[in-house]
Amino acid sequence: MYENRIRKPTLEQLIISAEQAALLFKDKMVVASSGFTKAGDSKAVLMALAERAHKDSLKITLMTGASLGYGTDGALAEAKALSLRLPFQVDPVLRKAINNGEVFFIDQHLGETANLLRANNFPKIDIAILEACLIEEDGSIIPTTSIGNSASFAALAEKIIIELNLSVPLSIQGVHDIFSTGEYPNRKEIPITKAYSKIGTSAISINPDKIAGIVITSKTDSPADIEAPDDATTAIANHLIGFFNREVARGNLTKSLLPLQAGIGKVANAVLTGFTHSDFEDLTMYSEVLQDSTFDLLDSGKLLFASGSSITVSQAYYDKIFSNFEAYKNKIVLRPQDISNAAEVIRRLGVIAMNTALECDIYGNVNSTHIGGTHMMNGIGGSGDFARNSYLSIFVTSSVAKDHKISCIVPMVSHVDHCEHDVDIIVTEQGLADLRGLAPRQRAKVIIEKCVHPQYKQQLQDYFERACLKGGQTPHLLEEAFSWHVQLKETGSMKMPIK
């Protein structure tokens, strides 16, 4: 069954079961795993390790590309097998353990992890688990539905366990573009000048001596949860399409815009769906995750090419894409996440970045991660990599949440992930605030006018006016800057009684 997928025959003797592989781990090890937003992750070994950890007490540091599928993070957290996790997660069980202080979590820009490792600013990786669909004659591997940090993990880890996944068709070979900038002080340019530039190799090179085991699997990725657009996300998408149309009309952009990046989730899907029915043409993407809507846009002919680090789609799209992968192969590329999220390339291409905020404040600062300023939701992901270096940095959010009890525009965000410097446009279902070229007090006026829900407009205006009486570049009343959050905790609502 697996024979045509292990092309270096001597490696066949390294085939072991997931349970045997799990025995290779020791307490306090630094472990790295493939996987980026549930695509191309370890599906067997990490689960077997969680199983083992219920009996043999051991705690590891676990780093990945981004999130894992199938509740793997939750299973590891439940087994108390994690001491430190980075750089991203989305699992409710792990989230609870992080917020309880049981698991340390480094919330990291997704483009940064490989740099941190290559700079020796983090402990050495003991074992890397890498999903592959093929092992080449020289021991190098063809990854599956994501690349994430796998190329860096392969280069830096002491030992490697390969999860050879037979369910991924070999037609995927050729879609990956592995490139490394090299090591300090001799790092070189990333010669990508278009979203479709291919600059590297299709395989991740591996020193065969490092391979500690090969585990055969055949489980497909856990499917993405796709939420259909609703009134709010459709309104946000329409505001954005209108904005892009105006930019084209004033000659600032052409109908093919500039390469698009979209965060994952409902709003991103709505926006990309909005492009399907628009006048824009010959679009390109330079993004992280290729989602259902990416493939809709490709199918519609509006999108010429999409660059990302993973293919994360629903089951129906997975089946459609991989039953006919040749149709997409020349229209997409998967890159290491330190390349898909590289400041250098994002700035050079002039990416239009669209990401989701948990809350924004009147000056345009954005919280993407911390509920109530303290509790981690998922992580900053790649939003910062893109927001900081993009041609246009757009953040979207509903104006209210939880039955209008929460205003997503607040006097001061309770945690800052993106400073006002890195936020050009804020969009809610209420409207779009164009903050380009505005000073903080001007930004506040536009945000309150365009983005805030009518139920909170007066309350926010009142805060802003009273703050301005005290002066400053960025007027605030520190003693009540978080009063909305504090009241929410105490009374269940941010709505204040009218004074």
Next chain:
Amino acid sequence: MYENRIRKPTLEQLIISAEQAALLFKDKMVVASSGFTKAGDSKAVLMALAERAHKDSLKITLMTGASLGYGTDGALAEAKALSLRLPFQVDPVLRKAINNGEVFFIDQHLGETANLLRANNFPKIDIAILEACLIEEDGSIIPTTSIGNSASFAALAEKIIIELNLSVPLSIQGVHDIFSTGEYPNRKEIPITKAYSKIGTSAISINPDKIAGIVITSKTDSPADIEAPDDATTAIANHLIGFFNREVARGNLTKSLLPLQAGIGKVANAVLTGFTHSDFEDLTMYSEVLQDSTFDLLDSGKLLFASGSSITVSQAYYDKIFSNFEAYKNKIVLRPQDISNAAEVIRRLGVIAMNTALECDIYGNVNSTHIGGTHMMNGIGGSGDFARNSYLSIFVTSSVAKDHKISCIVPMVSHVDHCEHDVDIIVTEQGLADLRGLAPRQRAKVIIEKCVHPQYKQQLQDYFERACLKGGQTPHLLEEAFSWHVQLKETGSMKMPIK
């Protein structure tokens, strides 16, 4: 006198007085000026404009490279001639006008302004004022002691006024390296792979038809204020030198480290002075401002090469350097600030970034700009450009200020310029906190242990412990996160009574 400095004879007829030049400006114009940390700024025209504005009411938008010398910003603010200022300033009169809300101020990463302009995300420049020491046969100009944004201003402005400064020796020609990445969607790589890479031309090209006037001046730059190292800055420098020694000992860095960047001011000077008496060798700098201490390091032989965007030195150093410029010319380069501060190059070279914080919090977030969270000091400058993309991002501050009444390490910074993601090392005179690879709760422990002044240690530990009881990735008590700042305002001290 000026004849050998205007090599296109037909341009001589454009010579006008500063007062005549001032008449070219109209109300609501967008004006750009050369000048970066007081070097190479407009010394005649902007002052004449301030003079004129006392009589003829007019308000302009003014953008520069960075700060201007000679109180020019103050004179313009006093004459009510500014409506909007960007991207940086250090003038006490202007600062007051900004904080009063009389002048809007866009506090901007210094590497961003040119990108904002080239992306058409800001109104067109009506007039640019550019200091030069020579006008070439083709109308192109040789800048003086800084480049700043002058190359972008020259390319984008409708009209140009040249301030031809006769006091700058022509031997400076050849030290500038003008390079542009081009325009979207065809921007190209910045092919700098070493601090000393020269990739461009020595002159800024100018369309002669745009030249609206040439004003002859002979005033030298206003000298930098150099403060001698004191006990605190020397202690900080020693902690840093010790850290670098340990990094070399563990094989992480060589004795030539990686290219250094240092913000301006007392601490930077102390640190660079510290290197003079160290074991390090063959150092390079990839920084913004070449200061007195840069030239000391060059003279000592420890520093091989320094790249920056300006030469900003004291009078004694100015005289020394420019009386013998040939001795330095092959050891330094001046670049446009979108190149000196380019994410792409900073990341590629692996710059070690050292910048100053106003305050830090227990999780490693840094406020570099806003006093009390509201009032602008100077601006973020280039610190963010470097902190985000560096190999190591270091922030330094005294542990206390104002007679120990202020702790510079607080529960939560009152304004976030640099998120915890972008801060690797915090140093005070008390010690050095190495935050690499640490989660927020771990960061807090190290910062409290190493950096906080003994007078505030218990108080901060108490806050942290009580916050941890409430849980979270980043534990905080929102209702008292700013209580130290509020109490400072009310009582003049952050010291709390012992409970």
